[in-house]
Amino acid sequence: MSTKSDYRRMEGSITLAPLSEQIGSQRLSSELLTLNFGPHHPATHGVLRLLVTLDGEIVQDVKPIIGYVHTGIEKTAEDKAYWKVIPVVERMDYLAYYFNALAFCGAVETLLECEVPKRAQYLRVIHLELNRIMSHLVWLGTSALDLGAMSMFWYCFREREQILDLFEMSSGQRMHTRYFQVGGVIEDIPIGFAEKVREFTRIMPGRVDQYNDLLRRNEILLQRLRGTCPLDERTLLELGVTGPLLRAAGNPWDLRKAAPYSSYEDFDFKIPVGTVGDNYDRFAVRIAEMKESVKIIDQALDGLPEGPYITEDRKIALPPRHELATSMEALIHHFKLVTEGFRVPPGEVYYAIESPRGELGCFVRSDGSAKPARVHMRDPSFVNLQATAPMTRGAYIADLIATLAMLDPILGGVDR
Amino acid sequence: MPDQVGLELIATELGVVVPGSVRETAFFRGQASVWVEPAHVRAVLGALRERHGYRMLMSVHGVDYYPEEPRLGVHYELLDMARVDRIAVKLRVPVDQPQVESVTPDWPTANHQEREIYDMFGVVFDGHPDLRRILMPEDYEGHPQRRDFPLGGEPVLFTHNDPSSPGWTR
Numbered sequence: 361m362s363t364k365s366d367y368r369r370m371e372g373s374i375t376l377a378p379l380s381e382q383i384g385s386q387r388l389s390s391e392l393l394t395l396n397f398g399p400h401h402p403a404t405h406g407v408l409r410l411l412v413t414l415d416g417e418i419v420q421d422v423k424p425i426i427g428y429v430h431t432g433i434e435k436t437a438e439d440k441a442y443w444k445v446i447p448v449v450e451r452m453d454y455l456a457y458y459f460n461a462l463a464f465c466g467a468v469e470t471l472l473e474c475e476v477p478k479r480a481q482y483l484r485v486i487h488l489e490l491n492r493i494m495s496h497l498v499w500l501g502t503s504a505l506d507l508g509a510m511s512m513f514w515y516c517f518r519e520r521e522q523i524l525d526l527f528e529m530s531s532g533q534r535m536h537t538r539y540f541q542v543g544g545v546i547e548d549i550p551i552g553f554a555e556k557v558r559e560f561t562r563i564m565p566g567r568v569d570q571y572n573d574l575l576r577r578n579e580i581l582l583q584r585l586r587g588t589c590p591l592d593e594r595t596l597l598e599l600g601v602t603g604p605l606l607r608a609a610g611n612p613w614d615l616r617k618a619a620p621y622s623s624y625e626d627f628d629f630k631i632p633v634g635t636v637g638d639n640y641d642r643f644a645v646r647i648a649e650m651k652e653s654v655k656i657i658d659q660a661l662d663g664l665p666e667g668p669y670i671t672e673d674r675k676i677a678l679p680p681r682h683e684l685a686t687s688m689e690a691l692i693h694h695f696k697l698v699t700e701g702f703r704v705p706p707g708e709v710y711y712a713i714e715s716p717r718g719e720l721g722c723f724v725r726s727d728g729s730a731k732p733a734r735v736h737m738r739d740p741s742f743v744n745l746q747a748t749a750p751m752t753r754g755a756y757i758a759d760l761i762a763t764l765a766m767l768d769p770i771l772g773g774v775d776r
Numbered sequence: 777m778p779d780q781v782g783l784e785l786i787a788t789e790l791g792v793v794v795p796g797s798v799r800e801t802a803f804f805r806g807q808a809s810v811w812v813e814p815a816h817v818r819a820v821l822g823a824l825r826e827r828h829g830y831r832m833l834m835s836v837h838g839v840d841y842y843p844e845e846p847r848l849g850v851h852y853e854l855l856d857m858a859r860v861d862r863i864a865v866k867l868r869v870p871v872d873q874p875q876v877e878s879v880t881p882d883w884p885t886a887n888h889q890e891r892e893i894y895d896m897f898g899v900v901f902d903g904h905p906d907l908r909r910i911l912m913p914e915d916y917e918g919h920p921q922r923r924d925f926p927l928g929g930e931p932v933l934f935t936h937n938d939p940s941s942p943g944w945t946r
Contacts, residue, residue, distance in 0.1 A: 426910060426911065427909075427910060427911040427912060427913070430911040430912065432920065434896075434921065435920055435921055435925075435927060436927070438923075438927075439927050470805050471805065473805065597831065597832060598883070598884050598885065599884050599885050600832065600833060600834065600883075600884075600885025601885075602834075611857075613857055618857075618860045619860050707804045707805065708804070708839070708851075709804070709805050709807055710807065710835065710851075710853050710862075710864065712834070719834060721834060721835050721853065723835070723837055723839075723851070723853075725839055733839075733923075734839050734840070736835075736837040736838075736839075738834065738835035738837065738853070742888060742889075742892075743885060743888070743889070745888070746884070746885065746887060746888055775911055776911075
């Protein structure tokens with residue numbers, strides 16, 4: 361009995377006046393809270409740790425702490441023959457393995473001055489754009505999950521499965537396919553592959569519309585994304601941010617258009633751009649990019665030229681299997697390539713391509729031997745991560761989650 | 777990319793604007809690069825930004841030129857988005873005096889990348905706001921990307937060879 365009256369007296373003594381004040385106002389901001397966010401947190405999309413300084417619910421500062429999945433891939437690459445580096449670098453940004461492989465192969469091809477056959481370039485484009493859609497699907501599924509839309513995850517992974525099956529068909533692997541080789545691709549596409557890709561490109565635009573219908577007018581999603589954490593183009597450029605994040609702020613910079621590589625100049629596609637650079641623009645740009653990628657794949661299949669799928673230069677690419685039985689030279693070339701690998705003239709090049717997250721540059725230095733003297737990947741996630749703090753300063757912690765999702769960092773690429 | 781003539785013109789002008797800054801130029805596989813004195817790198821990058829329109833610093837990365845001397849190299853990949861033009865600024869410093877002026881105050885994008893070079897090669901960037909290790913643990917000794925750092929030379933700690941293990945499993 362007395363307990364209850366004690367409770368009532370205590371209850372009456374509570375004043376709610378401070379709570380009715382604006383959050384972040386001078387009176388409540390006297391105490392800051394430092395929160396350790398990650399490294400194991402589902403919303404960090406990997407092993408990312410953030411030290412968040414909070415004032416109530418307002419983010420005052422964010423310090424990313426990385427290195428938890430540093431595996432020394434760049435160091436490992438220095439100990440391998442050039443063609444054996446490809447599977448290692450593919451594991452950096454694990455959602456964009458074709459891009460990692462192309463950045464490295466492109467740099468080595470530049471050093472070798474090796475011409476890639478047109479058919480190989482088109483096959484590369486088909487796989488690159490499938491990979492771009494796949495990467496964006498994982499981004500969309502996990503981001504929507506962060507924002508509370510559970511079913512999007514399953515829808516996105518349904519289409520992703522279809523793409524992975526296509527990768528399996530052309531290379532035997534679903535991830536880290538090792539399909540791109542220096543000088544071309546490892547194998548021509550199998551019979552029936554083109555039809556399967558057509559089947560995918562036929563349904564994919566409709567599926568993108570479905571995602572859009574589910575999310576674009578969803579009040580919860582709009583509240584979380586529209587107008588939150590914008591960053592202007594100027595600051596983004598200073599921070600070196602590229603890719604969908606920069607395009608969302610209205611800068612149509614895309615290396616596929618600006619400095620075409622691998623025959624991208626042959627295809628007709630648009631660059632989606634945003635206007636204000638908030639989270640909604642980042643979301644909308646990526647959704648629109650998926651549709652453009654489908655267009656590129658269709659055009660590449662339409663115009664797929666006949667011819668070799670890898671360079672005919674026997675000093676770089678393995679000779680075809682049937683030659684080994686009849687030609688002594690082929691046997692010698694095969695032996696040299698498999699045991700030592702090919703030698704690359706000394707020099708250093710930087711080769712940049714447009715990955716799903718921005719400019720993926722590969723720096724390769726050769727000292728004339730069969731192993732690279734230095735391989736460095738300018739990974740877009742690593743550079744873009746620096747924009748977290750300027751984007752989220754002054755925003756709510758819930759917006760930090762949304763921003764991190766829209767930033768789309770892949771920690772395998774950040775830490776390498 | 778500027779062609780070979782354009783590169784020479786830029787290098788000559790840099791030598792006038794920042795006296796004594798340019799060491800040599802290199803034009804390889806259609807890619808232009810200027811080798812500069814480490815002390816002048818910030819001024820050179822500033823001049824390239826103001827006078828030639830290279831407004832984006834796309835990449836900063838380190839290289840170990842072992843066994844050549846001076847060993848450590850730092851490369852800056854600049855980009856001009858309007859003309860779709862790239863140029864690389866490169867410098868070399870010796871291992872026993874690896875000081876390079878930080879460009880982070882001018883180019884915020886260099887922040888993490890310079891920290892990575894410090895971590896991996898031991899190049900010290902003077903004037904960097906927060907020069908700490910970034911990928912390796914904070915108490916790590918050595919700079920693993922150097923060419924004389926052994927590959928796989930670090931023993932993996934299990935319970936049987938961990939000196940701090942209390943030995944319950946022994």
